[in-house]
Amino acid sequence: MKKFTSVKDIPSIEKALATAFEVKNNKFGFQHLGKNKTMVLVFFNSSLRTRLSTQKAAMNMGMNTMVMNVNEDSWQLESEMGVVMDGKNAEHLREAIPVIGKYCDVIGVRAFAKFENREDDYSEKILSQFVEFADVPVVSMEGATRHPLQSYADLVTIEEHKKVEKPKVVLTWAPHPRALPQAVANSFVEWMRETDYELVVTHPKGYELAPEFMGDAKVEYDQKKAFEGADFIYAKNWASYNDYGQILSKDLNWTVDEAKMALTNDAKFMHCLPVRRNMVVTDGVIDSPNSIVVDEAYNREITAQAVLKMILEDK
Amino acid sequence: MKKFTSVKDIPSIEKALATAFEVKNNKFGFQHLGKNKTMVLVFFNSSLRTRLSTQKAAMNMGMNTMVMNVNEDSWQLESEMGVVMDGKNAEHLREAIPVIGKYCDVIGVRAFAKFENREDDYSEKILSQFVEFADVPVVSMEGATRHPLQSYADLVTIEEHKKVEKPKVVLTWAPHPRALPQAVANSFVEWMRETDYELVVTHPKGYELAPEFMGDAKVEYDQKKAFEGADFIYAKNWASYNDYGQILSKDLNWTVDEAKMALTNDAKFMHCLPVRRNMVVTDGVIDSPNSIVVDEAYNREITAQAVLKMILEDK
Amino acid sequence: MKKFTSVKDIPSIEKALATAFEVKNNKFGFQHLGKNKTMVLVFFNSSLRTRLSTQKAAMNMGMNTMVMNVNEDSWQLESEMGVVMDGKNAEHLREAIPVIGKYCDVIGVRAFAKFENREDDYSEKILSQFVEFADVPVVSMEGATRHPLQSYADLVTIEEHKKVEKPKVVLTWAPHPRALPQAVANSFVEWMRETDYELVVTHPKGYELAPEFMGDAKVEYDQKKAFEGADFIYAKNWASYNDYGQILSKDLNWTVDEAKMALTNDAKFMHCLPVRRNMVVTDGVIDSPNSIVVDEAYNREITAQAVLKMILEDK
Numbered sequence: 001m002k003k004f005t006s007v008k009d010i011p012s013i014e015k016a017l018a019t020a021f022e023v024k025n026n027k028f029g030f031q032h033l034g035k036n037k038t039m040v041l042v043f044f045n046s047s048l049r050t051r052l053s054t055q056k057a058a059m060n061m062g063m064n065t066m067v068m069n070v071n072e073d074s075w076q077l078e079s080e081m082g083v084v085m086d087g088k089n090a091e092h093l094r095e096a097i098p099v100i101g102k103y104c105d106v107i108g109v110r111a112f113a114k115f116e117n118r119e120d121d122y123s124e125k126i127l128s129q130f131v132e133f134a135d136v137p138v139v140s141m142e143g144a145t146r147h148p149l150q151s152y153a154d155l156v157t158i159e160e161h162k163k164v165e166k167p168k169v170v171l172t173w174a175p176h177p178r179a180l181p182q183a184v185a186n187s188f189v190e191w192m193r194e195t196d197y198e199l200v201v202t203h204p205k206g207y208e209l210a211p212e213f214m215g216d217a218k219v220e221y222d223q224k225k226a227f228e229g230a231d232f233i234y235a236k237n238w239a240s241y242n243d244y245g246q247i248l249s250k251d252l253n254w255t256v257d258e259a260k261m262a263l264t265n266d267a268k269f270m271h272c273l274p275v276r277r278n279m280v281v282t283d284g285v286i287d288s289p290n291s292i293v294v295d296e297a298y299n300r301e302i303t304a305q306a307v308l309k310m311i312l313e314d315k
Numbered sequence: 316m317k318k319f320t321s322v323k324d325i326p327s328i329e330k331a332l333a334t335a336f337e338v339k340n341n342k343f344g345f346q347h348l349g350k351n352k353t354m355v356l357v358f359f360n361s362s363l364r365t366r367l368s369t370q371k372a373a374m375n376m377g378m379n380t381m382v383m384n385v386n387e388d389s390w391q392l393e394s395e396m397g398v399v400m401d402g403k404n405a406e407h408l409r410e411a412i413p414v415i416g417k418y419c420d421v422i423g424v425r426a427f428a429k430f431e432n433r434e435d436d437y438s439e440k441i442l443s444q445f446v447e448f449a450d451v452p453v454v455s456m457e458g459a460t461r462h463p464l465q466s467y468a469d470l471v472t473i474e475e476h477k478k479v480e481k482p483k484v485v486l487t488w489a490p491h492p493r494a495l496p497q498a499v500a501n502s503f504v505e506w507m508r509e510t511d512y513e514l515v516v517t518h519p520k521g522y523e524l525a526p527e528f529m530g531d532a533k534v535e536y537d538q539k540k541a542f543e544g545a546d547f548i549y550a551k552n553w554a555s556y557n558d559y560g561q562i563l564s565k566d567l568n569w570t571v572d573e574a575k576m577a578l579t580n581d582a583k584f585m586h587c588l589p590v591r592r593n594m595v596v597t598d599g600v601i602d603s604p605n606s607i608v609v610d611e612a613y614n615r616e617i618t619a620q621a622v623l624k625m626i627l628e629d630k
Numbered sequence: 631m632k633k634f635t636s637v638k639d640i641p642s643i644e645k646a647l648a649t650a651f652e653v654k655n656n657k658f659g660f661q662h663l664g665k666n667k668t669m670v671l672v673f674f675n676s677s678l679r680t681r682l683s684t685q686k687a688a689m690n691m692g693m694n695t696m697v698m699n700v701n702e703d704s705w706q707l708e709s710e711m712g713v714v715m716d717g718k719n720a721e722h723l724r725e726a727i728p729v730i731g732k733y734c735d736v737i738g739v740r741a742f743a744k745f746e747n748r749e750d751d752y753s754e755k756i757l758s759q760f761v762e763f764a765d766v767p768v769v770s771m772e773g774a775t776r777h778p779l780q781s782y783a784d785l786v787t788i789e790e791h792k793k794v795e796k797p798k799v800v801l802t803w804a805p806h807p808r809a810l811p812q813a814v815a816n817s818f819v820e821w822m823r824e825t826d827y828e829l830v831v832t833h834p835k836g837y838e839l840a841p842e843f844m845g846d847a848k849v850e851y852d853q854k855k856a857f858e859g860a861d862f863i864y865a866k867n868w869a870s871y872n873d874y875g876q877i878l879s880k881d882l883n884w885t886v887d888e889a890k891m892a893l894t895n896d897a898k899f900m901h902c903l904p905v906r907r908n909m910v911v912t913d914g915v916i917d918s919p920n921s922i923v924v925d926e927a928y929n930r931e932i933t934a935q936a937v938l939k940m941i942l943e944d945k
Binding site: 046072178275278286287298 | 351353355379381383387388389390393396397398399400401402405406407409410411413414415417418419
């Protein structure tokens with residue numbers, strides 16, 4: 001595996017699952033692969049789970065790690081080509097990326113959507129420059145449009161908790177005080193579509209995800225109807241794609257609560273975290289035994305390690 | 316040892332001292348205990364000594380370390396239960412803590428008193444949630460009311476420098492431009508009361524420490540009288556407990572200077588650092604041969620390592 | 631080697647070059663020297679290359695590393711002697727430095743010129759206190775007046791790319807929107823003067839470097855004339871030394887462009903990075919095959935490692 005930026009980069013869902021479970025059963029068994037290898041984690045945005053789980057995964061593999069917060073540690077970085085750099089950005093990605101690549105064997109990078117311009121975000125302006133200019137494999141720690149490490153962990157978590165071969169998985173929009181990227185939702189849909197699960201996406205009108213991610217995935221605008229018979233409820237807020245970056249609703253009728261969970265087939269509750277309690281989900285649901293958000297977060301370490309194992313085996 | 320948040324968590328003063336000296340004589344001799352183990356250090360507040368000494372201690376034990384500054388690296392964290400999270404805090408401690416615990420074997424956390432509300436601070440609102448919600452041992456890197464890693468190092472330092480079996484140890488309040496927590500003072504009193512040293516606390520009226528920490532410890536409002544015959548002078552500023560968080564005095568007559576040190580039994584000068592020179596203590600005293608502040612700081616590494624050794628041996 | 635703050639600290643140019651090439655050919659061959667040794671990297675200023683390359687170098691040597699950003703992680707540090715510390719600075723370097731030294735075996739420190747006062751900067755007020763008060767070797771990761779890790783990497787890069795025994799090396803001033811320290815330029819001149827290369831410095835009038843760095847190095851105020859026959863063009867902006875810290879010119883006629891490069895002997899283009907594209911150098915030049923800025927940056931890891939090897943061998 002030469003990079004990990006979307007589900008298209010993994011050899012197959014089967015290989016991804018097998019590697020994850022292999023790693024989970026033997027976390028410290030592959031350190032020969034990482035010996036004297038270094039991963040640099042570059043953060044353009046805040047991070048808790050991704051920061052810790054990816055570092056931990058690299059250390060499990062016997063790798064060294066270096067973490068760089070672009071905003072606090074380093075220079076402001078320019079991403080536009082051809083500009084006269086007379087402003088606040090002191091360094092261009094065109095130099096920064098190959099230089100970072102020289103000091104390590106794998107780069108992880110987190111660069112969220114900026115919501116200034118849909119074309120910039122959906123072309124993955126920053127992440128794609130990392131892939132282009134680094135001489136080493138690049139792992140997305142969440143780009144502008146996808147969060148594949150999250151989706152991979154979501155997949156493993158569903159596999160571990162499913163009671164039927166082909167569970168009904170519902171991705172539901174939920175209200176939030178801020179405008180959030182579509183990355184987690186896009187990526188979740190993209191990964192689920194590679195499985196034979198039954199996927200339903202539910203959200204208010206106006207919150208349709210980008211067609212290239214949705215494909216023929218089923219949309220159900222009636223949240224309660226969507227929840228009927230569900231085995232997994234995956235809650236997530238996102239801002240509008242069509243009315244790009246806008247908050248069209250903060251309607252608390254979309255909050256995942258106990259009454260709605262009662263409509264499901266004793267569904268497990270999932271969320272990528274961080275989650276706004278009593279906006280996205282009630283305390284009652286997230287604190288219930290059916291909430292598997294912490295298991296899901298723990299699988300972030302496992303799948304990040306599986307990604308690194310597949311990358312290092314390929315080197 | 317399952318956690319380290321106060322003197323009550325150590326098996327005994329004797330065991331604590333023995334472990335510290337064992338570690339000091341053989342810093343790299345216990346790495347089998349830490350192999351493939353990870354400590355996460357979570358900072359809600361600034362840190363120099365604690366940051367470096369605790370990381371170093373973990374590395375001495377053969378552990379991996381990850382450091383997270385909550386304010387710069389991560390999401391703002393909510394600590395209130397039951398709230399609708401529609402404000403600036405993006406994640407609740409109720410998720411963040413168990414998730415962090417999943418990625419490591421020991422959590423260190425620093426969360427100072429906020430001085431907004433005495434009840435919140437004295438219930439250790441943040442630290443106690445870490446102890447409750449993490450599935451792994453928690454080490455206080457300074458809470459709202461105690462700084463046990465500091466007090467443990469203070470104890471070891473006194474043991475190393477004392478010339479008599481039961482030295483006279485004086486904790487003296489000293490002026491400072493800012494309102495500082497009582498944590499170091501509370502904790503120092505708490506630890507000293509477990510020894511058979513002679514403890515005297517001196518401060519201006521109004522600066523009485525909380526009764527649960529002071530117990531029957533002796534107070535002497537006349538600083539010069541307190542200093543007479545002292546073997547150790549431990550200087551520290553703190554804001555008022557009764558008039559909670561207020562600065563009642565910046566009286567430079569309470570600064571520890573050469574004239575006052577001359578009243579002692581050739582006392583050693585101690586301070587946890589950082590120290591405001593010529594406010595808390597004069598240059599002359601802190602730069603004198605009797606100043607042992609750097610030795611004291613070095614023992615932070617030793618006692619943090621001793622804490623980790625006791626925790627890892629118990630796992 | 632007891633410290634590394636200028637070219638005067640290395641045993642000789644020959645030994646420095648031999649050690650760099652030895653390390654480059656065997657990056658992981660000296661880990662016995664660094665086992666159970668720790669380097670602390672203290673940053674008063676931003677850093678990308680220095681941060682990553684120095685950490686990587688220490689890890690190559692088998693060392694542990696700890697990174698501290700003074701402004702975000704720690705307390706504001708006081709550097710003046712004798713002051714009453716009643717302001718914003720919570721800790722004095724007089725305590726912070728020996729304490730940091732207690733937790734590690736080598737300290738790296740970055741402390742740029744502040745441009746408040748030339749005497750303060752040119753006395754290396756912060757770096758010199760580190761050298762004085764730490765009990766362990768200090769490595770400059772760029773001081774107020776020198777950047778020796780950069781210059782050492784520049785030297786190695788020139789050695790690797792030179793086609794003649796004694797190449798003509800031209801240091802050229804170039805425009806920049808901000809006032810930058812003279813450190814890189816001073817240091818480059820200082821190191822080049824230790825070689826038998828032909829060195830020419832070119833800049834607008836008023837940008838003369840400090841006499842103690844320039845010595846008898848040749849100045850040519852006509853940039854095009856300076857470029858004639860050059861084998862290496864080293865571009866860098868700096869603010870005025872005589873009119874201390876002032877920007878006297880942003881004249882884009884000093885930008886290094888294709889036409890000027892055509893005057894040279896097929897010269898390689900060098901810059902320490904970060905570089906302002908289309909201010910200091912045109913896209914055409916920095917993206918050309920003759921640009922060796924990434925090789926130069928990579929040598930930062932190599933020479934930092936060579937410095938650590940020489941220090942650890944001496945311990």
